[in-house]
Amino acid sequence: MHPKFKRGRAVALESRRTAVGDYLDFLAAWVKKPRQTASVVPSSRYLAQLMVRDLDPADGRVLELGGGTGVFTRAILATGLPAEKLEVVEINPGFARSLRRHFPGASILEVPAQSVSGHAAGERGSYQIVVSGLPLLAMDKALHVAILSEAFAMLQPGGSFVQFTYSLRSPVSQSVLNALDLEVSRVGQTVRNFPPATVFRFTRRGE
Template sequence: MNRSAPTALAHTWTFFRQWLKNPLGMAAISPSSRQLARQMMSELPRGARRVVELGGGTGVFTRALLDSGIAPADLLVLELNEELHQHLQRHFPNVQVACADARDLAEVASARGFGPDAPVDAVVSGLGLLSMPKATQQAILTAAFDCLQPQGRFVQFTYGPANPVAREVLEALDLNARRGSFTWWNVPPATVYVYSRRVSRAITPRSMR
């Protein structure tokens, strides 16, 4: 018998229950697939040691990050949904998990030792950026890149082939976007995108209406 099956079923049911409560606030009706998690991990910078995860959900990416060699103490996970936050705390007791809005990442990270004096190598995001207003996208990406080292990466997945971050936001923050891999084996199918600074300098964003 596959011992991971009951755990996977529990994760799926937890996620689906939250979707039933707030379908517009959840990006999908089921957790991300293991294949998508592997594709996200493949986009981490070589030698990545410190990582922030946005939108931890049921912990599919959290588990993949730990399995890829990220130490629990070097991983900070943000999850705004209180029930999913508690789920993550139960399943990953050695990981720093915060119930917080991704727009507040800079403050949360600084309070937990992931601030500008100790920048991270990557931010891995499971947030539904595609459905967010441009101003919200910009606020989240600004906070993320404030925590990233100059050559750090923001790794995001989206449903379908389109870039989830608006062109105006990329221009305002002077970011490059690269389309990564695509997987049909996710519900719904998903594409990985990687964002990085065009030049190694701090972001000074122009206002976004």
């Protein structure tokens, strides 16, 4: 067998093993806390690529909320962003351990998303983007306000909060957007995810 074919086969096999492992980890987390995990399967790489589409590896730091099995984390680092510029928030201890094992250069924070500023390495206003895998549809408006307020305190001028949802509509109500002086735009949708997902980008009005 040609060496290149062997390498390609090994990479494909490792990719399948990772996908199966991610699925089993996600399923176990969903069984324990269905509202916190929200889905029985991890997000697809197609959704991950859509989530990081506007990320500039040469710009500021990046904050990921709800790292899960690391699907978005891989996509973030695949853009060329240095691992030391990435911080991932994950309150599930099992997922957090796995993230530390697979992404040793990134900082994994086991803290609530609404209080991340007290634990993040970067200064407030130094992050270019917040990539969120949080199940916002399972949360109430008060928690939306708390999480978005914290996220935008961390973002630099012109920075954005990127969120996916299994709905065609924004997961954040207009009343919350008005209260925080934010606006939302639709980034895109992928049917190559189960369930199909839509990605939204939140920014400060006028930026």
